[in-house]
Amino acid sequence: MEHIPFMKRILIAALGAISLSACAQQAPQSAQAPGAQASSANPAAVTAAKPAAGTPEARAVDAIRQLSPQVTVDKVSAAPLPGFREAIVGGQVVYISDDGKYLFLPGSGGALFDVAARKNLSEATLAGMRVDLLKTIPASERIVFSPPNPKHTVTVFTDVECGYCRKMHSEIAEYNRQGIAVEYLAFPRMGIGSEDHKKMVSVWCAADRKKALTDAKTDKAVKMVDCKNTVSMQYDVGQRAGLTGTPMILTRDGTQVGGYVPPAQLRATLDRLSGEDAKPAAAPAKPATGA
Known part of the structure; x- marks a missing residue:
């Protein structure tokens, strides 16, 4: 049975579905000390603990937590893709549009989520x-x-x-x-x-x-x-x-x-x-x- 990444499992679960892989094991959430600061090796990165209100980073964190409030967002930074933020959550990289409306899970079986509608748009296409x-x-x-x-x-x-x-x-x-x-x-x-x-x-x-x-x-x-x-x-x-x-x-x-x-x-x-x-x-x- 193929292992499904932790972030994908919890987001899918948050959308009301069940894990795609019945044999997948639950991975522990990443720990983060309160008030932790971004690594100095990447000045563009910010932690999700205190992103500046109204910024694309703050909207990215809000979008992730709308789908799964319990997760720890380790880092948010500018993405290589214009108009998106790049976030690391549970050891997985996800991309969120700067307006906070869409979230994309890359990789094998990647999915695009409509955050407000809590809908997997990729799944809707696959279903048909x-x-x-x-x-x-x-x-x-x-x-x-x-x-x-x-x-x-x-x-x-x-x-x-x-x-x-x-x-x-x-x-x-x-x-x-x-x-x-x-x-x-x-x-x-x-x-x-x-x-x-x-x-x-x-x-x-x-x-x-x-x-x-x-x-x-x-x-x-x-x-x-x-x-x-x-x-x-x-x-x-x-x-x-x-x-x-x-x-x-x-x-x-x-x-x-x-x-x-x-x-x-x-x-x-x-x-x-x-x-x-x-x-x-x-x-x-x-x-x-x-x-």
């Missing part, structure tokens, strides 16, 4: 593309675990060896009880041609795919077979969809809502994204008793 990509995978190629009348449906790129994929699948009955249908797609994280890939091909070639997937995720024997399959295609779609770790949970509109997310928490997140108040799933009706 993901919907189109998922349409290329036939419904018959998904392994579906669903309640009779699902309230929400998510697509989950999964791997049979990933610990958090296994944890999620061990709770599949509870996801269904929460009214969530799970449509699995294959993402053998060890790559095409690996033993992991061959095992997932065997799952997709099985007569009973649901049983084979459950067996594979619980270390039960799965008959190793080959057939015409779409596992490699699904793997390619996952990469193009911006997958950084398994499991990857996507809503119907292509929004990524995390790696592993507990059933009740996922239901609450899906309710919120659909504009509904989070409501607990109804308890099973008690059987009627005779007179």
Whole structure:
């Protein structure tokens, strides 16, 4: 599972999403003594402790803290990009527009945030593309675990060896009880041609795919077979969809809502994204008793 930088995780969490990588470990926040001053080696740099009010530096710090109030901003300075400040937060470099409206996280999977709207603009663009990509995978190629009348449906790129994929699948009955249908797609994280890939091909070639997937995720024997399959295609779609770790949970509109997310928490997140108040799933009706 790929490690996701601390700053990106906390900003995404602040925007109401879940960590993209269920296996990522929480890194400690950088410590800073009260009133610490900027390094004399970089006169342009200022600490976030007391930036002059009304300056681009102050607006940069305010923008970061709007998204995640608990973080320590170690330094803010002029950026190489005109019209932006450069900040170091939790060991990560971020860029904030001088008016404080936009924040950009560079690097692999970089994202542009609208600070006031608390919206990941890059994610919105990716979401639309993901919907189109998922349409290329036939419904018959998904392994579906669903309640009779699902309230929400998510697509989950999964791997049979990933610990958090296994944890999620061990709770599949509870996801269904929460009214969530799970449509699995294959993402053998060890790559095409690996033993992991061959095992997932065997799952997709099985007569009973649901049983084979459950067996594979619980270390039960799965008959190793080959057939015409779409596992490699699904793997390619996952990469193009911006997958950084398994499991990857996507809503119907292509929004990524995390790696592993507990059933009740996922239901609450899906309710919120659909504009509904989070409501607990109804308890099973008690059987009627005779007179």
